[in-house]
Amino acid sequence: MTTPDSPLTVYGNPLSTCTRRVLFALREKGVPYELVAVDLRAGEHKSPEFLKLQPFGQIPVLQDGTFTLFESRAICRYIERKYRGHGTSLIPEGAKEAGIVDEWCSVEQAIFDPPCSGLVSELLFKKSRGLEHDPLRARVLVRQLEEVMDVYERHLSDGKEYLAGEFSLADLFHAPYGVYLAPVGLLPILTTPSRPHVKAWWERLVARKAWREVEET
């Protein structure tokens, strides 16, 4: 199979977690793209022109010819559907196999993301904007994320390499917020030797060539 030659445009920011989620999927699929930077500090994502692309004023947005799509997880699903059979398969074919992927995609968004993105927001993004963080909320979120990872540890302890067996969107979705636990000193939640299967899963995930390329962008 040849590489698709019509490049997609991603409006986003190379350091934005949700933009990186889309770039990770594009690189796993081997699909070329152009990244157009949206200047968040200048409020470009709230400009009338940008709101025509994304009515909630958020990044990223994918443009594929005249077709526009937003919400990072939806964009990843679109890329997988459109480029099925190309690069890494991110959702398996069978109803049951795809069901397990959807299950852990939903776990990521409903159970992992709230404490993880909450911590990154409290301890990294607030600080970078010179705002005070809420130490009590941070402690509650740490405890919550630890408990979630205890469940992941049991889930992964039967020898699976990834959450749904093979690498899939479910794993991919976790990377962008997970890596930002490092600069706030909380990466051990994912890499503590007391949860060896989570540690191995996490290190396997972020060692993927496509993710390393995204981080080097």
Place this chain on the structure above:
Amino acid sequence: MTTPDSPLTVYGNPLSTCTRRVLFALREKGVPYELVAVDLRAGEHKSPEFLKLQPFGQIPVLQDGTFTLFESRAICRYIERKYRGHGTSLIPEGAKEAGIVDEWCSVEQAIFDPPCSGLVSELLFKKSRGLEHDPLRARVLVRQLEEVMDVYERHLSDGKEYLAGEFSLADLFHAPYGVYLAPVGLLPILTTPSRPHVKAWWERLVARKAWREVEET
């Protein structure tokens, strides 16, 4: 096409929002099911036996023969994949059309659900457990949900009947928390005449036969 004859088992509760999401999908697809009540007050969802089905101790869980699946939105996607061509189509075939459905499914989970479920939790669930609610948080969430609905109003104002054009999972996912705004006096957020397209969409959604059957269960 004949009706599928192997009944599925849903472990859940007929008043639980996430259980109702799954029942709505099953009724739209015309798939028979058995609902097995999980006694939340007795902590049955945290029992060792239940944790074998759902490691996070949450409802609902779908059992299809020996196959078990959790997370309500993932279960709905599984039902759609397994019973494609049966009952209502909940995800269209084309990559772009499915992309728009995924986009609004993600909007529901990431943008609509947090303020809406937050309000239902503050004002209904806390009260039913005899807990104090936080009036400041409730006011912030009301404002947030109003702003989200302003975007929906603009999105729906081009004459679409549903969020992605035709009825889909994207609309279906909104019903369970939306209806619980009524007992806390906040249903006008969805039905105010000042957002006529949201009002028409919402009334069309909850008037669907499948949803009325779920509410009457």
